[in-house]
Amino acid sequence: MATVAIPRAPSKGITLPRDPALLVPLAGAGILVYLAVLPLIMLVVGSFQAEVAPREFIYTLKNYQHAYASEYTYSTFANSLIFASGSAGLGFILGTMLAWLTERTNTPLRGIFVPLAVVPLILPGVLESIAWIFLLSPKFGYLNVWLQSLFGLKAAPFNVFSLPGMIWVHSVGQVPLAFLLMVAAFKSMDPSLEESAMMSGAGTWQTFRRVTLRLLMPTAGSVLLILFVRTLESFEAPALIGIPARIYVYTSEIYLAFNEYPPDYGRGGALAVGLLLLSAIGVWLYTRATKEGKKFQTVTGKAFRPRQFDLGRWRWVGFGFLTVYFLFVVLLPFLVLLWASFLPFFAAPSWDALQKLSLDNYRYLHGFRPFWDAMTNSIILATLTATIAMVLTSLVAWIVYKSRLPGAWLLDFLAFVPITIPGIVMGMALILLYVAFPVPIYGTIWVLLIAYVTRFIPYGMRAASGSILQIHSELEEAAAASGASWWETFLRVTLPLLRPGFAAGWIYICIVSFREFSTSVLLATGESRVLSILLFTMFEQGQVTVVAAIGVLMIATLLAIVGIFYKITGRIGLQN
Amino acid sequence: MIEVKSLTKIFADGDQAGVKAVNDISFTVEEGRFYTLLGPSGCGKTTTLRCIAGLEKADHGEILVAGKKVYSASDGAFVPAYRRPIGMVFQSYAIWPHLTVFENVAFPLRVGKQRFGGADIKKKVGHALEQVELSGYEERMATQLSGGQQQRLALARALVREPQVLLLDEPLSNLDAKLRERMRFELRELQRRLRITTLYVTHDQIEALSMSNVIAVMNSGVIVQEGAPREVYLQPKTKFVANFIGSTNQMTGRVSRLDGNGIGAVTTEDGEISCQVLDGLGVGSSVVVVIRPESINLLQHKPAGGANVIEGKIGAAMFLGEYLDCAVELGSHMLQTHQRYTLQVRRGDPVWVELPAAECMALPAE
Numbered sequence: 032m033a034t035v036a037i038p039r040a041p042s043k044g045i046t047l048p049r050d051p052a053l054l055v056p057l058a059g060a061g062i063l064v065y066l067a068v069l070p071l072i073m074l075v076v077g078s079f080q081a082e083v084a085p086r087e088f089i090y091t092l093k094n095y096q097h098a099y100a101s102e103y104t105y106s107t108f109a110n111s112l113i114f115a116s117g118s119a120g121l122g123f124i125l126g127t128m129l130a131w132l133t134e135r136t137n138t139p140l141r142g143i144f145v146p147l148a149v150v151p152l153i154l155p156g157v158l159e160s161i162a163w164i165f166l167l168s169p170k171f172g173y174l175n176v177w178l179q180s181l182f183g184l185k186a187a188p189f190n191v192f193s194l195p196g197m198i199w200v201h202s203v204g205q206v207p208l209a210f211l212l213m214v215a216a217f218k219s220m221d222p223s224l225e226e227s228a229m230m231s232g233a234g235t236w237q238t239f240r241r242v243t244l245r246l247l248m249p250t251a252g253s254v255l256l257i258l259f260v261r262t263l264e265s266f267e268a269p270a271l272i273g274i275p276a277r278i279y280v281y282t283s284e285i286y287l288a289f290n291e292y293p294p295d296y297g298r299g300g301a302l303a304v305g306l307l308l309l310s311a312i313g314v315w316l317y318t319r320a321t322k323e324g325k326k327f328q329t330v331t332g333k334a335f336r337p338r339q340f341d342l343g344r345w346r347w348v349g350f351g352f353l354t355v356y357f358l359f360v361v362l363l364p365f366l367v368l369l370w371a372s373f374l375p376f377f378a379a380p381s382w383d384a385l386q387k388l389s390l391d392n393y394r395y396l397h398g399f400r401p402f403w404d405a406m407t408n409s410i411i412l413a414t415l416t417a418t419i420a421m422v423l424t425s426l427v428a429w430i431v432y433k434s435r436l437p438g439a440w441l442l443d444f445l446a447f448v449p450i451t452i453p454g455i456v457m458g459m460a461l462i463l464l465y466v467a468f469p470v471p472i473y474g475t476i477w478v479l480l481i482a483y484v485t486r487f488i489p490y491g492m493r494a495a496s497g498s499i500l501q502i503h504s505e506l507e508e509a510a511a512a513s514g515a516s517w518w519e520t521f522l523r524v525t526l527p528l529l530r531p532g533f534a535a536g537w538i539y540i541c542i543v544s545f546r547e548f549s550t551s552v553l554l555a556t557g558e559s560r561v562l563s564i565l566l567f568t569m570f571e572q573g574q575v576t577v578v579a580a581i582g583v584l585m586i587a588t589l590l591a592i593v594g595i596f597y598k599i600t601g602r603i604g605l606q607n
Numbered sequence: 608m609i610e611v612k613s614l615t616k617i618f619a620d621g622d623q624a625g626v627k628a629v630n631d632i633s634f635t636v637e638e639g640r641f642y643t644l645l646g647p648s649g650c651g652k653t654t655t656l657r658c659i660a661g662l663e664k665a666d667h668g669e670i671l672v673a674g675k676k677v678y679s680a681s682d683g684a685f686v687p688a689y690r691r692p693i694g695m696v697f698q699s700y701a702i703w704p705h706l707t708v709f710e711n712v713a714f715p716l717r718v719g720k721q722r723f724g725g726a727d728i729k730k731k732v733g734h735a736l737e738q739v740e741l742s743g744y745e746e747r748m749a750t751q752l753s754g755g756q757q758q759r760l761a762l763a764r765a766l767v768r769e770p771q772v773l774l775l776d777e778p779l780s781n782l783d784a785k786l787r788e789r790m791r792f793e794l795r796e797l798q799r800r801l802r803i804t805t806l807y808v809t810h811d812q813i814e815a816l817s818m819s820n821v822i823a824v825m826n827s828g829v830i831v832q833e834g835a836p837r838e839v840y841l842q843p844k845t846k847f848v849a850n851f852i853g854s855t856n857q858m859t860g861r862v863s864r865l866d867g868n869g870i871g872a873v874t875t876e877d878g879e880i881s882c883q884v885l886d887g888l889g890v891g892s893s894v895v896v897v898i899r900p901e902s903i904n905l906l907q908h909k910p911a912g913g914a915n916v917i918e919g920k921i922g923a924a925m926f927l928g929e930y931l932d933c934a935v936e937l938g939s940h941m942l943q944t945h946q947r948y949t950l951q952v953r954r955g956d957p958v959w960v961e962l963p964a965a966e967c968m969a970l971p972a973e
Binding site for chain 1 (some may be wrong): 660661690701703720764774
């Protein structure tokens with residue numbers, strides 16, 4: 032029988048370095064600091080620096096002066112705020128309507144609308160913006176052209192190149208997230224809480240107002256906040272719609288500072304610090320709101336059958352709303368991209384245009400090197416990011432929730448930090464870091480890999496910790512009591528039990544990496560260009576129908592990835 | 608087979624000095640015995656078991672399993688759980704949901720120092736499953752088993768390595784009442800047949816009384832009484848033990864007389880009661896006299912003579928099927944008694960309670 036010496040009481044806390052239970056968390060903390068904290072430090076330092084990567088550090092406040100005391104300061108701030116709150120509000124209202132109609136009412140055919148509501152997740156933000164420009168551009172937008180000819184209007188009724196246009200396009204992209212979060216909230220609501228209100232004499236409306244609504248309030252607050260922060264951090268609509276329309280928000284200001292000649296890294300850094308602060312405040316409020324929400328939590332692990340509201344004749348109104356939403360908001364963007372991809376030049380659907388349809392754009396892409404390079408880069412980055420992030424977060428989650436080591440909470444915190452870093456700020460920070468550091472990865476896809484992994488660690492943490500928490504610690508202790516060592520237990524029991532969470536996190540990170548835009552826009556150059564950036568530059572150059580074809584292929588690739596993933600996980604029995 | 612010496616386990620409680628979950632306890636489990644740690648939740652029984660298993664590291668003391676030192680604070684020895692000759696059944700059974708029944712049981716044979724060949728594994732797993740009557744279920748996924756079957760599967764897994772010690776952590780608490788009763792019986796039969804040294808942790812007095820050779824009653828991290836089931840039930844040494852095991856009536860008073868041989872009398876509000884007096888109590892000590900409800904006789908007519916007879920009247924009578932739960936009002940308080948259901952009484956009827964002196968115990972009041 033082996034005996035292992037353990038330190039005596041006085042040296043408590045210092046275990047043998049050979050112990051995997053201590054080496055692993057130390058390595059984890061090191062990696063997380065390198066990924067999440069170092070870039071932020073460089074960003075803050077850089078924003079106070081007179082020039083980038085100088086021999087010596089020259090402190091200056093000029094960057095902040097340039098960034099926050101210009102004539103645009105106020106309008107940028109106001110635009111950002113209007114964009115973020117408008118988009119959060121609209122996305123929330125639409126998402127909640129969809130969730131309520133499909134979960135809690137007797138709207139006809141509501142069941143088939145549930146999977147449809149999540150479909151837009153497959154549409155990358157850049158394509159969402161492009162599709163809506165196709166539809167709502169004042170010059171050639173299909174909807175405008177039709178409405179004008181239908182009603183004999185002189186001017187286009189919609190102009191996507193406006194603040195409301197940006198809000199519309201971005202919020203439509205956010206609806207699936209709001210929908211999913213609100214469905215979860217509706218589902219977890221114990222119906223007996225409402226039933227007891229009715230038994231106390233409250234009518235349908237009173238029950239809804241005094242119980243249902245109150246119970247939903249904390250969740251609603253946190254959903255609004257997360258939508259607000261995500262809009263603030265987004266760059267798709269601000270780049271494709273905002274910049275041509277000269278409506279600037281924080282993310283586009285950072286991008287423009289970087290794209291000036293010569294690039295003004297200092298001003299960009301100072302703006303990025305401001306955006307970082309705003310988003311950090313948002314996230315802080317969000318975590319507070321969700322903690323507040325836990326007090327209201329009615330989830331008990333029991334499967335409820337939520338009470339359904341009988342809408343009476345109004346249920347056909349609900350049905351109409353759902354139908355219109357899915358035809359015009361979900362389906363139309365896909366159709367318009369598909370249509371445009373077969374056109375030699377952009378034209379409204381007509382008999383004339385129908386005869387010009389061809390596969391020319393796809394033929395062109397077939398021999399177009401940059402497209403294949405970007406496709407390869409995107410696929411490599413998506414799969415590598417997902418794999419690395421999930422392996423890392425599985426270990427970190429195990430340490431945080433299972434090891435009972437002192438300081439485990441610090442790892443949890445470090446893994447959460449990236450959620451506050453907007454994509455474009457991440458890009459800015461990594462530029463400042465790797466321009467100054469003698470690591471030759473700037474301009475390669477490896478800097479993108481680092482950026483993606485860092486940004487998506489919080490998503491991986493959520494997936495991994497969810498399943499780690501579900502693993503009853505007795506399952507691992509039983510392995511120890513059966514004679515299995517730490518590694519044997521981790522490999523034979525913990526990892527296999529983690530698989531469902533691992534797989535779910537993997538596919539999610541794979542998708543978001545594949546469609547990533549706001550970080551890549553500063554970091555992907557030349558050979559390291561990814562698909563979303565290729566779309567952006569070619570759209571700016573005016574090759575809109577080729578862009579549509581790239582978009583169609585991009586969506587097809589995403590669908591293929593998801594399809595293959597489900598086939599594999601289905602075979603090894605990961606789905607319930 | 609298991610020796611625990613001055614074991615202490617402290618749990619950090621924020622910045623506080625820490626809570627002593629187990630406070631300097633010592634006991635020995637002889638080979639082949641069924642030893643039970645019994646106590647309310649939070650008394651330290653599970654912590655003690657986990658220290659013996661090696662899932663927790665104690666802070667002071669020494670633990671020997673099968674004659675070998677597995678933990679010692681004085682020389683820093685600590686054998687990790689997976690190197691100890693133990694089998695353990697957990698409260699949640701801890702059946703691995705990603706493995707079949709066969710693979711669950713085979714797991715202990717596939718890991719650790721001593722590995723087995725395929726044929727050996729098959730034979731041993733088959734034997735273990737046979738012992739718990741799960742033969743034929745090998746290829747099922749473990750999650751498809753019912754609660755009782757999962758419990759037996761956990762037992763098979765704990766036994767398959769032929770450990771020298773079997774540790775059971777409230778294994779029956781997740782079963783429904785009927786099944787629990789049957790498993791109590793089966794578990795005891797299996798233990799007697801295999802003659803495996805067993806340490807059992809429970810808060811259920813019936814489990815403890817029905818299965819054990821020896822019971823140690825724990826409270827607040829210490830063992831308050833150790834003994835055979837009969838002894839612990841019939842001769843509790845403290846008020847806590849009397850209250851925790853079974854239901855008890857208590858009458859406060861002072862020792863008025865000592866007759867030697869542990870016999871004496873106590874003066875209570877309801878008169879003098881002859882009873883057993885715990886060693887070490889002198890005349891004048893303040894005590895409680897405890898007596899079990901089923902020890903009390905109820906008489907509907909005043910008896911001719913005899914000691915320990917008190918007059919009262921029926922406060923309430925509840926028919927519970929097996930017996931009649933009869934509360935008797937004695938002046939200021941109530942006595943709970945269990946009577947045969949043939950007794951015909953109504954509220955307010957005058958009765959005489961007879962307290963057999965041999966079954967009344969005077970214990971220290973505090």
